[in-house]
Amino acid sequence: MFGKPCGRRSSSYLAIGCSAFFVGFFAQTVLAQDQASDFAGWAESCSDWDDWDKPGPPFNIFGNTYYVGTCGITAILITGDAGHVLIDGGTEAGADVIAANIQTLGFSLQDVKLLLHSHEHFDHVGGIAKLQQLTGASLLTSAEAAPVLRTGVAAESDPQAGMLEPFPGTRVDRIVAEYEVVQLGTLSLTPVATPGHTPGALTWQWLSCEAENCQSIVYADSLSPVSSDSYRFSDHPTYVDAYRAGLQKVAELDCSILLTPHPSASDMRQRLSSGEGLVQADGCRRYAEKISGSLDARIARETDD
Numbered sequence: 001m002f003g004k005p006c007g008r009r010s011s012s013y014l015a016i017g018c019s020a021f022f023v024g025f026f027a028q029t030v031l032a033q034d035q036a037s038d039f040a041g042w043a044e045s046c047s048d049w050d051d052w053d054k055p056g057p058p059f060n061i062f063g064n065t066y067y068v069g070t071c072g073i074t075a076i077l078i079t080g081d082a083g084h085v086l087i088d089g090g091t092e093a094g095a096d097v098i099a100a101n102i103q104t105l106g107f108s109l110q111d112v113k114l115l116l117h118s119h120e121h122f123d124h125v126g127g128i129a130k131l132q133q134l135t136g137a138s139l140l141t142s143a144e145a146a147p148v149l150r151t152g153v154a155a156e157s158d159p160q161a162g163m164l165e166p167f168p169g170t171r172v173d174r175i176v177a178e179y180e181v182v183q184l185g186t187l188s189l190t191p192v193a194t195p196g197h198t199p200g201a202l203t204w205q206w207l208s209c210e211a212e213n214c215q216s217i218v219y220a221d222s223l224s225p226v227s228s229d230s231y232r233f234s235d236h237p238t239y240v241d242a243y244r245a246g247l248q249k250v251a252e253l254d255c256s257i258l259l260t261p262h263p264s265a266s267d268m269r270q271r272l273s274s275g276e277g278l279v280q281a282d283g284c285r286r287y288a289e290k291i292s293g294s295l296d297a298r299i300a301r302e303t304d305d
């Protein structure tokens, strides 16, 4: 479908007799394949719970899904024939690392068409304004996260309100409702509302394939019960109900690769360096159970006080 076949290996051979488009296509594909074998590079460059802005090499997670974040903060690129989707933008400084990582993989920033988010805190969306400028992409947010993304100030209902750094606000192009599938060409990603860590947090689920082998990838939000000193989850029963419902949804998602906004929350480095890999049977269920335990413990402590 791309016209005259070209050689796979030699770039000088590629340059002869191929259309510019085809050379570009192959250069990008070969480069991406080189990166695919570079799981180990990220695991060696980064440590567990590493610095938020520390550069780490990008790598292929599976199929058209790439890790383009820093050592400490995840950002995910999902590529498609009608453009690419980027989930999360790191901190303001981390955005530069993410932009460079996308280009290192051979992808163009201008081909990023949609920006999505996990939860609306500065370590994950502080760099969105810069990335929106660099890419020209549209930003889609949950209804609850929209005012936070616009202003850069956390919601008053956020358990960590008052203790979070503000970040550059940006343009929100569209609100997405829960389970309203976001489509870009052949890409489709499903948002799941998972409030708890923040009111507007989203978990995303999509399918990535390598030939006939497809994996259901879940980018599950942090969901950890962290708050300011004065906040008590037990004072907000409706919020806790929605929190628990979100955890239940995560547990039940079709999920063969679990990714999280802080890579160490799902043991990414350990899974990459041990050779275990990122495909696992019940990662989402175990992740949700672990956090449910933390939430129970947190609420028990509050009622003991």
Ligand SMILES: [Zn+2]
Binding pocket: 121, 123, 124, 222, 261, 262
């Ligand atoms: Zn965070």
